[in-house]
Amino acid sequence: MIPAGFDYVRAESAEHALALLAEHGDEAKLLAGGHSLLPLMKLRLAVPGVLVDIAHIDELRYIRVEGDEVAIGALTRDRELERSELLQSEVPLLAHVAAQVGDPQVRARGTLGGSLVHGDSASDLPTAVLALGGSLVIQGPAGTRTVAAGDFFQGFFTTAVGEDELLTEIRLPRTGGLGWAYEKFTRRANDWPIVSAAVVDGRVALANSGPTVLRAAATEAALASGASNADAAAVADEGTSPSADMHGGVEYRRHLTRTLVGRALDTASA
Amino acid sequence: MDVTMTVNGVESTRDVEARTLLVHHLRENLDLRAANVGCDTSSCGACTVLLDGEAVKSCTVLAAQAAGSEVTTVEGLAAADGTMHPVQAAFRAEHGLQCGFCTPGMVMATVSLLRDNPSPTERQVREGLEGNLCRCTGYHNIVRAALAAAETQKPVSA
Ligand SMILES: Cc1cc2nc3c(=O)[nH]c(=O)nc-3n(C[C@H](O)[C@H](O)[C@H](O)COP(=O)(O)OP(=O)(O)OC[C@H]3O[C@@H](n4cnc5c(N)ncnc54)[C@H](O)[C@@H]3O)c2cc1C
Ligand code: FES
Ligand code: FES
Numbered sequence: 037m038i039p040a041g042f043d044y045v046r047a048e049s050a051e052h053a054l055a056l057l058a059e060h061g062d063e064a065k066l067l068a069g070g071h072s073l074l075p076l077m078k079l080r081l082a083v084p085g086v087l088v089d090i091a092h093i094d095e096l097r098y099i100r101v102e103g104d105e106v107a108i109g110a111l112t113r114d115r116e117l118e119r120s121e122l123l124q125s126e127v128p129l130l131a132h133v134a135a136q137v138g139d140p141q142v143r144a145r146g147t148l149g150g151s152l153v154h155g156d157s158a159s160d161l162p163t164a165v166l167a168l169g170g171s172l173v174i175q176g177p178a179g180t181r182t183v184a185a186g187d188f189f190q191g192f193f194t195t196a197v198g199e200d201e202l203l204t205e206i207r208l209p210r211t212g213g214l215g216w217a218y219e220k221f222t223r224r225a226n227d228w229p230i231v232s233a234a235v236v237d238g239r240v241a242l243a244n245s246g247p248t249v250l251r252a253a254a255t256e257a258a259l260a261s262g263a264s265n266a267d268a269a270a271v272a273d274e275g276t277s278p279s280a281d282m283h284g285g286v287e288y289r290r291h292l293t294r295t296l297v298g299r300a301l302d303t304a305s306a
Numbered sequence: 307m308d309v310t311m312t313v314n315g316v317e318s319t320r321d322v323e324a325r326t327l328l329v330h331h332l333r334e335n336l337d338l339r340a341a342n343v344g345c346d347t348s349s350c351g352a353c354t355v356l357l358d359g360e361a362v363k364s365c366t367v368l369a370a371q372a373a374g375s376e377v378t379t380v381e382g383l384a385a386a387d388g389t390m391h392p393v394q395a396a397f398r399a400e401h402g403l404q405c406g407f408c409t410p411g412m413v414m415a416t417v418s419l420l421r422d423n424p425s426p427t428e429r430q431v432r433e434g435l436e437g438n439l440c441r442c443t444g445y446h447n448i449v450r451a452a453l454a455a456a457e458t459q460k461p462v463s464a
Contacts, residue, residue, distance in 0.1 A: 037346050044307065044324035044370045067371070074366050075347060087324070089371060115360070139437025141351060141415070144360040145367070225436045226349075 039077035046089045050175055050202055053090050057200045058177060060086045066202065067091065068111060068150035071142055096149075096204055099123060105170070108206045110149025114161070115140075117148060127208050129216040129236050133164040136218065139226035149203045152188070155195040158228045158244040160220065162189060166249050167234035167241035170208035176201035192247040211236050217303035219296040223283060230283045231292045233272070235300040245276035245293055252276075255297055265305060269298030309373045313338065314382025322369050329353040331369035332379060340380035340410040344439070351438030354411035355379050361418035363437070380410040383417070393417050393455045402451035404442035412438050416452045425456055 047053035057064050063085035067073055070091075076082040090096070096109040099120050106126050108117070117123055117134035124131045137143055137151070137160050151161040152172065165172075166189065171182045174197055183196045190196060197203050216236035220229045220243075232243040233252070238259055240252040254274035258267060271294075278289035309326075310319040313336055320335045332338045332355065341364050344352035348366040355364045356378040383391035393416045396402070403409040412435065419426065419434035426434065431452045432445075440448060 038327065038330070039325045041323065041325055044368065046370075046373075070368070070371065071348065071366055074368070078346070087368075091371065139351070140418070140434055141354060141361050141363045141437045142348065144357075144362050225433075 037078035039074065040080060040083050042077075042084055043086045044089060045086060046092055049093060050096060050204055053088055053093065053202055054175065054177065054200070056086070056088045057202075060088075062199055064088055066153075068147040069113065069145035070150075071138075071146045072150060072154040072156070090202070091147075101126060101210070102207075104210055105207045106210055108148060108208070110152075110203045110205060111147050112149075114138075114143035114146045114148070114151075118143060126210045126212045127168065128212060129168060129218060129234060130161075130164050130208065132216075133160050133218050133234065136160050136220055142226070148206055152206070153195055153197050153203050155189060155193045155248065156228075157189075157192070157246060157248050157250075159249075160218075160229060160232060160243065162249045163229075163232055163234045163241045163243040164218065165206060165208070166251065167236050167239045168208045168211065169237070169239060170206065172196070172203060173205035173207065174198075174201050175204045180204075182207075186251070189248040189250075194248070209237075215304040215306065217300040219300040219303075221292055221296060231278070231289055231296055233293070233296040233300045235297070235304040240272070240297060240300070242272075242276060242293060242297075245273070245278050245289065247277070250276065252293075252297060255301075259301075265301040266298060269294055269301055272297035307370065309369050311369075311372050311375050311377055313377045314379060324368070324370050326369045327365055328355070328357075328367040328369050328372050328377070329364035331372075332364065332377070335369075338379050338381050342407055342410060344407065344411075344441075349439065350408070351411040351415060351435075352408050354414045354438065356414055356418060359418075359421070361415045361437075378414070380413055383413070391417070392458045393420065393451075396451040396455035396458060397448070400447050400451035400454050402444070402448045404440075404444045408438060408440040408442075412440065412448055416448075416455060419452065420456055420459060424459060426452070428453060 065084035096111040098109040114134045220232040254271040273290035273293040342352040344350035348363045353365040
């Protein structure tokens with residue numbers, strides 16, 4: 037499978053990438069690790085006229101502490117997240133989840149920003165970022181704006197990043213001292229979650245339980261009012277809208293959601 | 307567009323279409339046939355090569371993305387005098403292949419795995435080779451080969 041023809045341009049900086057997007061309009065697409073975009077292009081589900089390769093913008097690859105947050109450049113690769121000692125101590129949930137994405141070859145290419153902007157409800161890193169709270173820094177023609185993680189994932193493969201914008205940074209609270217857990221259920225190695233649950237600091241986020249990654253609001257409310265983990269987990273599927281596919285029906289997924297949230301809450305509070 | 311990269315230590319420049327995948331560039335433009343196309347969907351790992359030292363699936367990387375980089379394929383592993391790389395030798399000794407289709411990818415993934423972790427446990431080997439499928443399902447000997455290669459590599463890296 038070979039994608040349809042396109043022009044390839046390498047962006048040298050964030051400003052250069054934005055200028056190229058402005059120049060080519062909706063013909064252009066950004067290319068980071070390419071491990072979501074190129075498969076779509078091979079299937080001709082995406083047919084951009086121009087690919088703007090941002091993978092070489094090294095100024096957007098970093099992990100550093102800034103006050104009570106950790107700032108991560110959008111082009112930081114899964115591999116770098118997984119191995120970062122700084123993340124392991126300051127935001128261990130993210131380092132752990134990065135190590136669960138696909139397989140080593142996929143993690144060598146995939147980027148945090150690419151995974152977030154791709155916005156697949158069935159993906160690992162968006163679930164973790166949603167559970168962690170924090171905020172996302174987006175740069176565009178009108179300047180830079182910051183969006184809360186809860187407002188970032190807007191719908192089916194749709195995020196707050198516009199076609200002429202660039203996600204530049206992910207800011208996460210330092211949660212190193214808090215209990216956390218990630219429970220991911222897959223049918224085989226190196227796969228996307230059928231359902232997964234991320235828990236940290238009273239927030240619970242779910243993958244593949246609706247059109248976008250979402251918070252288990254009923255569970256969070258129950259926890260806040262002092263419910264036991266078991267009682268809070270029993271309502272974890274409230275407000276979710278999973279769809280049936282070859283991996284299982286709706287009831288099966290709801291059951292899985294309650295089970296995984298229960299396990300994650302127990303681990304996080306152990 | 308002109309794409310220049312260093313493959314197995316040799317720099318080459320070719321005029322390629324932007325949509326050319328790295329695996330096709332290696333096979334068709336540079337006549338290096340070790341990297342195989344199995345699934346074409348980044349699942350099987352048969353197309354695994356090293357890109358700047360890291361294992362990647364070359365069916366999901368554009369040749370243009372690899373411009374300016376170093377690429378290593380199985381063809382570039384043996385020493386100039388033909389002495390096999392320890393990983394190649396271990397695959398042979400432990401019978402880590404049946405039809406051999408997955409083998410180039412398995413070997414490259416193993417080289418990368420051992421570079422990151424010279425003394426892996428069996429579990430770490432299995433996790434490190436998660437992205438590679440063997441349709442002959444010969445995993446047992448492949449894992450043994452990886453562990454054996456780690457043993458032979460040890461004195462070298464010590
Ligand atoms: C075999 C395989 C297995 C996988 N398994 C998993 C898995 O288990 N779990 C999981 O979560 N994911 C999985 N993935 C997806 C993988 O993690 C992707 O790499 C990731 O989702 C996308 O990151 P990328 O850097 O490759 O983005 P790309 O594919 O380059 O881009 C994705 C989208 O985001 C846009 N984009 C990228 N970066 C930016 C930016 N900074 N600003 C604005 N827009 C941007 C692009 O234009 C494109 O629309 C798998 C992929 C493969 C091929
Ligand atoms: S051909 Fe590339 S992973 Fe299967
Ligand atoms: S030896 Fe045949 S595919 Fe692995």
